[in-house]
Amino acid sequence: MQQLRSKATELLLREEWKQSVQVYSHFINLCQQQIVQATHDSPQLSKLNKSLCLAFSNRAEARSRLRDLNEALVDCEEALKIETAHFKALLCKGKILLSLNRYSMALDCFRATLMEAHASGNLESVNGFLEKCKKLEYQSRTGAFDLSDWILNGFHGKSPELAEYIGPVRIKKSEISGRGLFATKNIDAGTLVLVTKAIATERGILSDEDSSEKVQLVMWKNFIDKVKERISKSQRTHHLISTLSSGENEDELDVPDTCLFKPETEESSHSTQEIDMGRILSILDVNSLVEDAVSAKVLGKNRGLYGVGLWILASFINHSCSGNARRTHVGDNIIVHVSRDVKAGEEITFAYFDTLVPLEKRKEMSQSWGFNCSCKRCKFEEGMSSKSKQELREIEMGVERGMDVGSAVYRMEENVKRWIVRGKEKGYLRASFWKAYSETYGTERLMKRWGRRIPAVEGAVDSVAETVGSDERLLKILKTNGRGMVEMERATKLAKGVYGKLVKKQALRSLLEMDIC
Numbered sequence: 144m145q146q147l148r149s150k151a152t153e154l155l156l157r158e159e160w161k162q163s164v165q166v167y168s169h170f171i172n173l174c175q176q177q178i179v180q181a182t183h184d185s186p187q188l189s190k191l192n193k194s195l196c197l198a199f200s201n202r203a204e205a206r207s208r209l210r211d212l213n214e215a216l217v218d219c220e221e222a223l224k225i226e227t228a229h230f231k232a233l234l235c236k237g238k239i240l241l242s243l244n245r246y247s248m249a250l251d252c253f254r255a256t257l258m259e260a261h262a263s264g265n266l267e268s269v270n271g272f273l274e275k276c277k278k279l280e281y282q283s284r285t286g287a288f289d290l291s292d293w294i295l296n297g298f299h300g301k302s303p304e305l306a307e308y309i310g311p312v313r314i315k316k317s318e319i320s321g322r323g324l325f326a327t328k329n330i331d332a333g334t335l336v337l338v339t340k341a342i343a344t345e346r347g348i349l350s351d352e353d354s355s356e357k358v359q360l361v362m363w364k365n366f367i368d369k370v371k372e373r374i375s376k377s378q379r380t381h382h383l384i385s386t387l388s389s390g391e392n393e394d395e396l397d398v399p400d401t402c403l404f405k406p407e408t409e410e411s412s413h414s415t416q417e418i419d420m421g422r423i424l425s426i427l428d429v430n431s432l433v434e435d436a437v438s439a440k441v442l443g444k445n446r447g448l449y450g451v452g453l454w455i456l457a458s459f460i461n462h463s464c465s466g467n468a469r470r471t472h473v474g475d476n477i478i479v480h481v482s483r484d485v486k487a488g489e490e491i492t493f494a495y496f497d498t499l500v501p502l503e504k505r506k507e508m509s510q511s512w513g514f515n516c517s518c519k520r521c522k523f524e525e526g527m528s529s530k531s532k533q534e535l536r537e538i539e540m541g542v543e544r545g546m547d548v549g550s551a552v553y554r555m556e557e558n559v560k561r562w563i564v565r566g567k568e569k570g571y572l573r574a575s576f577w578k579a580y581s582e583t584y585g586t587e588r589l590m591k592r593w594g595r596r597i598p599a600v601e602g603a604v605d606s607v608a609e610t611v612g613s614d615e616r617l618l619k620i621l622k623t624n625g626r627g628m629v630e631m632e633r634a635t636k637l638a639k640g641v642y643g644k645l646v647k648k649q650a651l652r653s654l655l656e657m658d659i660c
């Protein structure tokens with residue numbers, strides 16, 4: 144036993160985790176056998192128990208390094224059954240709970256180690272964990288995230304650690320398709336609705352066109368392998384992924400309780416169903432997101448970096464061509480915020496693809512995603528009279544063939560008046576032809592010619608932002624046409640919709656100036 148113990152410790156120190164787990168397991172077995180045979184209350188029994196406790200906590204450490212977190216947690220519990228305040232076991236348990244995003248339970252563990260940490264000279268490192276844990280626990284409770292410092296430092300260093308957070312939203316049946324995410328109260332533009340960590344991500348640099356497809360294929364394979372590994376190591380992950388749509392009979396799928404996705408929800412209630420890899424692959428096909436989509440901001444990334452990932456709760460968000468939310472990626476986190484004011488009960492939707500384009504283009508895009516878009520904007524545009532649709536197609540084709548974009552905007556506005564299209568619907572049509580609007584507003588020559596016959600830039604920007612949500616291209620036009628402080632204020636409001644309430648005013652201005660929008 145002595146030899147086994149030394150060997151296991153040596154392997155642990157050499158960071159040979161797998162072998163160390165094996166040797167500790169052997170040692171633990173022997174130790175448990177001897178405990179059964181030892182005399183009650185004997186000094187030998189207490190020595191054996193001490194060794195067993197340490198072995199459990201060391202095996203927990205090795206298992207946690209291998210990301211076998213659940214097994215590692217069980218080991219910590221075993222160690223703590225023997226010695227309720229065992230420093231190493233408590234510290235290891237705290238670290239595991241922290242990486243499982245169970246902040247308040249982790250906080251309890253770190254607090255329980257404080258006395259021993261003080262006595263053994265480990266106070267500084269324990270305090271480090273405590274502070275981190277407190278910050279994350281606060282974020283996950285309040286949704287108060289602040290990336291200002293990181294942004295003002297030019298995204299220097301590692302991306303900030305963010306807590307998982309579920310805001311005022313719940314999963315419900317959707318009129319669009321299957322299940323969707325819905326606001327449970329009125330939410331104002333920029334408010335965060337969720338922050339979740341990816342189950343797995345895969346990133347790579349895409350260089351020239353030729354190699355990028357191959358690189359993407361390899362990345363997709365690696366990504367699938369990572370998801371497989373995560374599923375094999377956690378029944379909870381497997382169960383949560385299984386709640387997602389595989390694209391078939393979506394309207395018949397169960398509506399899971401939103402609480403299920405809270406990190407604190409216990410593992411034990413899940414069945415040990417077999418992994419159906421075919422279904423998992425379909426689920427990944429339907430639900431994986433790329434990080435550099437038009438509707439996503441990726442903060443702090445290098446140019447050319449391409450990433451794919453699976454974020455479970457965000458996977459319940461349906462697409463809409465008049466979406467009210469956007470996503471931002473920071474490290475492995477997805478942050479979803481509303482990009483315009485949202486009423487209680489409204490479905491939270493974001494754009495899977497660029498929606499500042501005409502209906503036909505959007506139809507092609509949604510079909511390439513495997514569905515026919517049934518959002519309100521598409522329904523409205525499809526429901527217009529065939530004469531009006533023909534007129535819109537002509538303008539669209541005219542713009543494609545190089546027609547004067549100013550005259551396209553003028554024709555659009557005249558049509559909108561003639562067809563008596565008002566409010567939101569006006570915004571829908573302007574959004575469909577935004578390319579022509581933005582080129583007109585952004586070109587001095589065109590503004591000289593058409594400026595007085597078309598609406599002011601602010602009005603057009605507002606109507607589009609109110610219907611399809613804030614977008615960096617709207618911001619850009621405001622910036623080029625901006626006239627002093629009023630536009631700066633309007634731009635700041637729009638920027639909140641683009642980036643979410645993640646930064647204070649100064650950092651928001653810095654983002655605006657960086658021109659990443």
Ligand SMILES: C[S@@+](CC[C@H](N)C(=O)[O-])C[C@H]1O[C@@H](n2cnc3c(N)ncnc32)[C@H](O)[C@@H]1O
Nearest residue numbers: 320321322388458459460461462514515516517
């Ligand atoms: C990421 S899932 C969204 C959540 C899904 N509705 C569910 O019940 O799990 C994507 C799938 O939802 C459906 N979907 C999303 N947006 C849609 C839309 N605008 N129109 C029709 N179907 C949509 C499509 O079947 C798509 O493949």
